[in-house]
Amino acid sequence: MNLIVAVAKDYAIGKDNKLLFSLPSDMKYFKEKTLNKVVVMGEKTYLSLPKRPLINRINIVLSDNKNFAPEGAIVVNNLDELFSQLKKYNDDDIFVCGGASVYNLLMEYCHLAYVTIVDKIVPADTYIIDPIKKGFVLRETSQTFEENGLKFTFNIFENKKSKEY
Numbered sequence: 001m002n003l004i005v006a007v008a009k010d011y012a013i014g015k016d017n018k019l020l021f022s023l024p025s026d027m028k029y030f031k032e033k034t035l036n037k038v039v040v041m042g043e044k045t046y047l048s049l050p051k052r053p054l055i056n057r058i059n060i061v062l063s064d065n066k067n068f069a070p071e072g073a074i075v076v077n078n079l080d081e082l083f084s085q086l087k088k089y090n091d092d093d094i095f096v097c098g099g100a101s102v103y104n105l106l107m108e109y110c111h112l113a114y115v116t117i118v119d120k121i122v123p124a125d126t127y128i129i130d131p132i133k134k135g136f137v138l139r140e141t142s143q144t145f146e147e148n149g150l151k152f153t154f155n156i157f158e159n160k161k162s163k164e165y
């Protein structure tokens with residue numbers, strides 16, 4: 001599986017259950033990478049989506065709540081249930097897309113991390129682990145783009161020793 005995330009320079013990803021930045025080209029990139037694929041997310045991230053489920057994608061949501069049954073999404077209550085669901089799909093087609101608890105839980109199982117890095121530090125309450133600290137290496141980095149006054153790059157990190165599930 002892979003993960004896709006947008007981070008501030010200090011690996012912050014959210015505040016008050018919202019994203020930190022509004023970057024239309026990053027949204028476009030997210031859509032291009034995940035369309036017709038499988039997206040895995042936590043309940044909080046799912047509920048924070050302006051339109052849910054994410055259309056034309058298989059939405060899998062991790063939740064402890066046995067009564068949580070949103071239309072159009074597959075809910076799994078623990079890691080074992082998640083992994084048995086994921087066996088149905090091609091591993092390269094699976095994208096972990098938040099939030100912090102789910103990124104940090106599944107990072108070691110991810111082969112590629114698509115990380116948009118915004119060159120700024122802003123107030124935040126939710127952070128992910130720097131993939132480098134988990135054994136990832138930077139494989140590709142884009143030129144620097146600028147949008148809404150924010151400078152950012154698209155990066156692909158690779159974990160050659162991703163864990164089997």
Ligand SMILES: NC(=O)c1ccc[n+]([C@@H]2O[C@H](COP(=O)([O-])OP(=O)(O)OC[C@H]3O[C@@H](n4cnc5c(N)ncnc54)[C@H](OP(=O)(O)O)[C@@H]3O)[C@@H](O)[C@H]2O)c1
Nearest residue numbers: 006014017018019042043044045063064065098099100101
């Ligand atoms: N920058 C980005 O690219 C990006 C992307 C996505 C999200 N975000 C941000 O991330 C923040 C949300 O992250 P978060 O860590 O607070 O929430 P989250 O990971 O989206 O969701 C947390 C919830 O997922 C469920 N969950 C997680 N692991 C589970 C497990 N092993 N078994 C069962 N259920 C499990 C739990 O549900 P229960 O409540 O039922 O226990 C938990 O409360 C928001 O600010 C959001 O905007 C940023």
